[in-house]
Amino acid sequence: MKQHILFVEDERDLGNVVKQYLELVGFEVTWCLNAHDAFDAYKISKFHMLIVDVQLVDSDGFELVEKIKKLNKNQSFIFLTARNEKNDRLRGLKIGADDYIVKPFDIDELVLRIKNILKRNEPLYVTEEVSATSNELRMGDLIFKKDLLKLFLPNNSSISLTLREAQLLEYMFLHQNRILKRADILLELWGENDYFLGRSLDVFISRLRKALNHSSEVSIQNVYGVGYIFSIAELLKN
Template identity: 45%
Template sequence: MKSLLRILLVEDDHDLGNVLTQYLKMNKFDVELCRSGDEAMKRILSQSYALCILDVMLPGVDGFTLAEHIKNKQDTTPFLFLTARNMKTDVLKGLKMGADDYITKPFEPEELLLRIQNILKRAGNGAESVYRIGEFYFDYSRYRLRLGDQQRDLTAREADLLKLLIDNKNTVLKRSDILKTVWGEDDFFLGRSMDVFITRLRKYLAADNRIAIQSVRGVGIMLEVNE
């Protein structure tokens, strides 16, 4: 029997935590629910998860601190934040930390499930695609970017975005098309999120001056590769 993917859910709202736990279990996930950041910290240090769902505001250790520990323990573990609708600064902070997604309260469990599925959709597809861009090797199936003996583990969303740019290298992609493909919808605030990810990818690729992610004003984004 195939083992269920294990998810860590950290949510101090008693009712919401119970609803999400039951809903995700109904959809074939193994869910561990923690009510506080301190409890979750102990789990993170001793367990591994396919995905972590972190409420930003928690008693004790907050969601951002938990995310830092997740990244230090295993940088490839995807995580998403649950945040209050009026805390957009928290969303930007979370994305800069490497969060794969966020969802604002209140929300329907179905929306959370779709976001989880989008993050994990390639986990079992057996893809073994390795791309060469300049001096870099990009292993999409493992979310890894390598230059010589230096290796960087990407988040799932970073990998999705980089693959889209590579598949369309030296071609300008409309911002709206990138957002719909990688984020699922074209939205102004998601556009801010995309800019954060573009900035990170630029830094990752800066070691090879033959590669550049160009912003074409009023049009979109292009991965320029001079081979």
């Protein structure tokens, strides 16, 4: 089955070229010229990836994605823009964008970024410590159920995670009790290391820390200027 992309771009010439090229390299593409049609299309179809122009004729691309994320908080998406402004990039990353591409761009680079994101969003490789078929990871006094994207707490309540938070949590768990460099995390989960993605990582670490406050055994410690240590106290005692 082909991976399905919702492409939202109001520039007809650019839209036509990008749609044809993405189809040429094997994607199924639904192209919409405005936010209204894109939202209607999203409600009736499933998409592996969204590519959304920030400046649309009838809406703000940020607002469109925020509406879509209310329907599916784990949706992967890329923003396109003709504006290379820091505030726009930060807003896009805060919404949860997987990438932010400034026009004009190389179409082959766009395809590569799409493929990298889709590949990263597949389940992370599981080491021998955890069965590859297991959807449950036990982390000290916590249980992470990957298929549900839920972290179960000692008091039997649970916290829902976004797909990116779940990927980060699993990666840190599989490399527990050792120093994890920020650059290595960014390259593993985002495919590149830059300032804006680093800010996005800070947000996800903060969210995970908030969830881990419910645990007496699991924590994320800062290693100043280097990265983090995902610690499980129960294992450290052995």
